[in-house]
Amino acid sequence: MPQTTVARLSTLALLAATTLAPVAAQTVLKIGYTPVRDSHYGVGANVFCDEIAKGTANRYSCQHFPNSALGGEREQIEAVQLGTQDLTNVSTGALGNFVPEVKVVDIPFLFRDYDHARKVLDGAIGQDLLKKMQAKGLIGLAWGENGFRHMTNNKRAINQAGDAAGLKMRTMENKVHMAGYKTFGILPTPMAFPELFTALQQGTVDGQENPIPVILSAKFSQVQKHLSLTGHVYSPAVILITPKVWTQLSDADKKVFTSAAVAAAAAQRKRVNDDEANGIAQLKKDGMQVVEKPDGESFRKAVAPAYAEFAKEFGADRIAAIQAVK
């Protein structure tokens, strides 16, 4: 046989082998979150998606839907419950309406600092809360982080609790936040996050409260003048996966997904640290007037009587157990 025919035949054989080789099925999972892609939520989702692709030899990958493309947090949690959305990264602010036991972590001034909050969530209490989600048709993979929430508004500087009194402030749709903020004299106005920027721009509300990474990534400096670092409540985040996908995963893939969520949470927390360290200077440059050390004691004193109600709802021992974590 002439040399050229041999070469042509072996090329054909190679082509047939490549075309006919079984190709591993690829599943593209939809992951949604409310902040933009360049945010602590986007960083967490990027790491999660990279890790599941790596750990499953690309059998699983993600399509990202940042910036509330799939709706606010409530809609996204509902969709994950129903199985019409595969994954979401949300804060507990909205999740407590689906898994009531989770609401305990939204009590104002419950956590001393980041170290305390992260220890509680990574320890027995946090892991127990993740398990509670299963009974509500949600699989919580790992605790990530939104951050400590601070107040912004367009009326005045908030140096102490009395300065917040009378301000109409957008809050999350979360009864624990609202009960707490009422003790500061704030008029809480629950609203989904996708409506917030316009509400601030149009003056429907005077202010809002969110962690620094959200204030930065949502560009609230364009529509808010005052920022006060009240740190009045810690806002955890969690990666949720729909049981519809979870129950189809092999045990090995479940391990990959869980480790990916733990890595994502670490990256998200690191971005929160970085935004806290550098973001305040940026917000000042953007024109915000910042009260860096408001009188925290005045807020703690105001909210103290509400703890009796929180104890009735969640149990004084549960609250004490969280506070006792060192």
Ligand code: PAF
């Ligand atoms: O304010 C909120 O609604 C939440 O903090 C946000 C920005 C959606 C992140 O979880």
